[in-house]
Amino acid sequence: MTIEKGFFNRMKKLQPIRMLGTGMDLGNLNEYAYEICFLLIQNIFHRELRENHNRTRNDMVFITEKILRDMDLEGSREIVDRIVDGTLWYRDPNRQEAFSTGVFDESTNRKVDYTFRYLKVDREHSHWEQGGSTVYMLTEESQEMIFITREILEEFGFDLEQFYTLQLIKTGNFSKAQNSIDHLVARVRVLINREKEYRRDIIRDPQNIFFDRSIRGKRTEDEIKEQFNEEQQVFQSMLSWKNRFDTLPDDKKREAEVMFENLERARSLHDSLAKHVMENLALELEIRVKYPETFWNISSYSFKKDIWQNHIVKNGLNSIDDLEKVVSPLFSPETDFVYPLEWAWAEQMVRTRRRERQPSDPQIEEGWKFRETDWDLLVELYEEVFSSLIDTGKFSIQQLNAKNGEEKEKWLRQRENIDIFMMFVISEVVLDLEYVGEDERLKLFKVLCEKNPIFRALQGKRILTEIEDTDEGFNWNELYISPYRIYIKE
Template sequence: MNWSDFGERNKRLNPLWTLGAGMNLGELQPYKEMIALSVLLQVYYLELESNEQRAREDIVELAWSSLERFNITKLGTAESVERLVDGLLWSGSGGDFEAYYYDDLSRQMAVQKYKYFTVDEDATRTSWEESGRTVYRLSEYAMELIFMSHEIIEEFQISIKLLEIQMHIKHGRVTRAMQDVGELISRVRKMTQQQQEYRNALRRNPKHMFSEYGVLRHRRLEEIHLQFDEERRHFDNIHRSLARLANDEKDVIDFNELRQLAERVELSRRVHDELAEVVLSIFEAETNLRLNFPELFWGAGGFNFRTHIWEEWVKSEGLPDADSLELLIGGLFTPGQDFIYPLAWAWEEQEAGFLPEDVLDEPDEGGEEESSAYTPKSIPWPQVSELWLPVFKGLAEIGSFTFAAEAFTEEEQRKWSGTPDAVDLWAQFFHTEITVQAQDADSQGGAADECQKLIQQLLAANPVLEVLRGKVLRTTIQGSHRSSVTWPGLEMSPYTITIIER
């Protein structure tokens, strides 16, 4: 193993390893590294734009904007956010951050000192005259973190990269500017290759214009033109910065490096022009296809499996697994019908209207089969009257009765569950107001309905209920705040029967 550069690697990674270390941010603790990096990035972009809103108060606002972006604003407090910002500006002792590293030359452990922020002298001088605020900028170590994070981004915005190059040239960092120009050229060439692939695909099949990539590209067409205009301005600023650097720093800058940088910048301009040419040629091709060959985009009406499923989906994108193929085409060969309940099941759910009350003896063999006598299904009035007797006794005593669990014993609840006819009468009482007949039913030719028949049987067997004669009864259901009555084998609404005074 080559240990010659281990110390430099160690020093490069120490600021990353200790980012957010030693902070106690409460509920924000699991996200401290993420928030700290986002703050550094926001300050970095402000520097690129020469925006001097980089005082401590401004950095606190940037931290809050990060929390809002990450949807964790509710986890932060003013104290925790300010503690985070202070932990980036200064170490716990108020000075530089410290970390150990291995010194390759002395072959001993050494202490590395660094900061994430330093005072921007030029901006602070102006700021102190106006508002008395200290303006900060990223240190070289923090800038290194930003550049390290760029290396894992495949598609970095070209305009931001141009701002970086301009920033490096402005501060005389020729070597760094040279590296960034080379990286920018490679990325622009990659974008040019992608645009050329789309142009070739468009020539083979105009329908690619309506593919996902084509639709997204059309939406960004205006942004592409604005980006080209912005790049022209950046290149002009870069050339002016190079000229100023050659004049003002001629005693410091190596003119050979400066000449190479100028050549690379000019090469980058030509590469950008090639990208613009490809984009405009695609736009011209799309316009020509739409204007002169509209029939290419006329689709056949309707929907068919071969075109829309097999050719445009399966052949181009494939299937997630082999079982998906059987699921896809199975319906074409073995279509399944919706399940329909057999008619016999429906009849089984119905009750016969007439049941034989007496079991007749089977006829003798060889004899004629006698017809069975059927009578309408009757209600077991003795059992029903026994269950309803406590209800009417409650009416006679206090004027109302509510069907609830506490109104019956466990034995009575069991009988209610096993006697559906008694339960059904609650619904009949609920439909209308019922007046208890003033005379016996026999004198009126019989009860008009089952409710009246139940009342007359109860009055005839219990003289204490005579006080109900002539009374008007109304049945209601308690409001939604009361739950339904649920017993084993029975679930019913909490009915209440009441005497109405006229």
């Protein structure tokens, strides 16, 4: 039996399903890893459809904890973190790598590397420049997993999905029609994001106009306009049934109203997609006509010619150690840091950074030890912060501007004093006296409650952050911080 054409593409669709939940050491929960990861992805999918932006890593932790409760399973915070990180990234979460596997390609008769992710960054809603956390969304591979159990397969296309929805509306099957509309919304969102990425790509390098034909293929502008018009007519046909269900019972009528509201949202998104496509076509035409030189200009800069031959070979080096500095970045397994540090904080797990090493440690010279955090000083400083949360429900970093010189010196005595406030800024947290992990904010909360039981009133409170609408900020000579305010969300 020969291997039929398309085998490689079919296997690529199966690999994300096969690898979901694998490679995690969840102890007694290993047999449930697949179901838990799928439910996590499904929850993020529904939040994305409903335009709910609570799709950060911390949100995934809360979702996973609820999934375990709903399944009557028990798992520690460490297990929950493994589930979330194992869905976001492959192997070591610190490297944040895509999932990778070998897939047999019938055209070359050998296995080729195939990489994918279940979740990717939602750039539109990750407000990094404002100190916001990274928001995630489903990749196309994950969406295919959601769609794979449906009667209409993904590969049948958007137009058939529309007609399928129309038939469900005609027969009054509103629950299935609602699910189908959700899939229409998801597909349109994928296409909109693809157009946005394509626009960024051709602005950065116009040659992508020729190289990336996966966006619209070789269809002409008139063909694309005709397709959008046909799809819009199908939306009109579906919405025309709205007034035909006035005689339904109240419960069915309300179900139909909700469905048609979502259908109107799908049509609006479809209009937005058409706008993005036509704008990109206009941009392509403008680049072709006004800037044709961008297609043949290529970089003539190379390491071999410009750095090695013209500089190192010609002028030499001051020291042999300089050679290592030049060459080592080319072969380093670690990627150079790109984003500002405060953006990267949102991607990191909070870990206790300092511990006192035992004097017997042979790797440490005698008399050397790591500096310990002064928790007494932290408690003294943060009594004011948590008291303000009890009294007013909020605390602004600008309140520290009124401090005198001695109080300023205390706040600047160790970096943890400000770091912990920035941890509140970077990600939300629920205050919990029963927490046994390594989040220093919750450790501080427990120590505060031990010293003064009045702070127990904050148990279970959710702490979020926002930027105040003011030009004033926290500005000491040593550092500057935007006017953040932490507050309790009931």
